[in-house]
Amino acid sequence: MLTQSLQLHCHRAIEWHHAGSAIAALDHSKCELCKVPPAEADKLELTSLIKKSATDLKGKELELNKSNFEAVGTQAAVLAGFAICMIVKIDFPDDVNPVSSSLYYFFALINLVGNIACVASVACVNIMGTSLGLRGPDGSMLQAADGMHKQRDRIFWAFTTGLVGCALATLVLAWLKMQPVTAALCTAVVLYGVASGVKVSLHVQKLFRYKETESGKVDDVLSSETVGPESFVRQLGVDSDTLIQLLAKIRRRRQVLLLVALARRDGLHSMVVRRQAAGTPEVIFRTAAVLTGRQ
Template identity: 30%
Template sequence: MLYADKRALENNLMVSLIEIRQKELDFYTRNCISIGTQAALLSGFAYAGIIQVAIPESCPDLLKAAYLSMTVCTMTVHLIALFNSTMCAMLGPGLALRGPDGSMHKAVDGMMVEYRVCFLFFVSGVVFFHFSAMLFTWTQWAWLIALPVTTVLFLFLYGIYSHFTRIYNKFQLRPGEMIDGRIVSPAEAAAVAGAQLVAPRRAATEAGLVIHESQLQAGRS
């Protein structure tokens, strides 16, 4: 009876630790899905700019090549963001769900890196999209019309940059503030508690969980 109670307590502890990391996995999965949705929309706009735009014959070949190259880059970068985010949203949770012991940590750590890569491609595609629109104006109209439109697009691009930096700086975590759900070894937990000046009660609770999990892993091995 006591052995069964101890095993039940151990299993409940492991499930609780996995549920903490599950929140991180859901967070990164939702981010990847959001990036993929918007990237698909913008890549469709870029594809329409390739096949449906009639460029006048009087337009210089160099300008045509610049516009088409920038539009293709816009579509390709967004497709990369779409493909990467879709793969992460599919394979990351699959690894955590069906992988061996420790797969949840591997999945969360991998999703944390890959979603940032997807976001980088998405932001690059947004910048390319604006440059493609600027080149489009020069292929269609004279400089008296193209110049003010290009100026407006530059202002909008600068506005996106300013809003991005403002929001990013408002919600950015400073070095050492980011907390994840991984339970580290007792020595690492003590070092982190001393470096970050964690509250004594919180440090003792986390250290107790760490020691208990370490004992469980040692017993299974």
């Protein structure tokens, strides 16, 4: 068994040597693939791979923004329904203070308008953004993801306006419908809730704050002809070991493509491509001349 294995490996080595000699004797000056510098071809293929990864990353960002906006829009729609009930369902006696009732309706309308604006913005951004990213021209995924990211602050501010209007309308309603002691307790609870919400929002904003100039921009990778700085590669999740593996894989692939192109051009045929268990490609060219000359 061992002897047969050694004979098989020797036979493959002889075939590889003869095929290499036959290919080396060809006229490489007429082959277009040979005219491309190896380093430049590897660089272009690696750039294409990174651009594909950048586009996939922007697609994930677009889906993330879409899901976040849908969650905010759902809550805003619920609050808008509460605002309509606050305006329509609640009646006040005739002897109520007109200033207090006016403040109540004013804050209720702020609640309604802010939440409706939030729902409308979410609907427009999600529909237009996803349509542009999936059906637009080349580079539209980048434009759609960045556009949705820029509209994030406007949507959150509209939702915040609706929340503040709802809280203030509830506070005024407590003084209009309840006894002074109960109204004071409700006022304390509402103010504590508003203060806690503001504090948590500021803390979270400070925790996740970053400068746009310090982040790697994927649009530079997508719009350039070469691979950008190292921060772009890190943002795409490609480390140094992966880059080395990619470059090695690209070089092996180019060698296979070069041999295939030369074989097709000069009549070499019956190509067999095999991969060993370690992943190293083994290319064996069997030609009629080699087989008849060595048998």
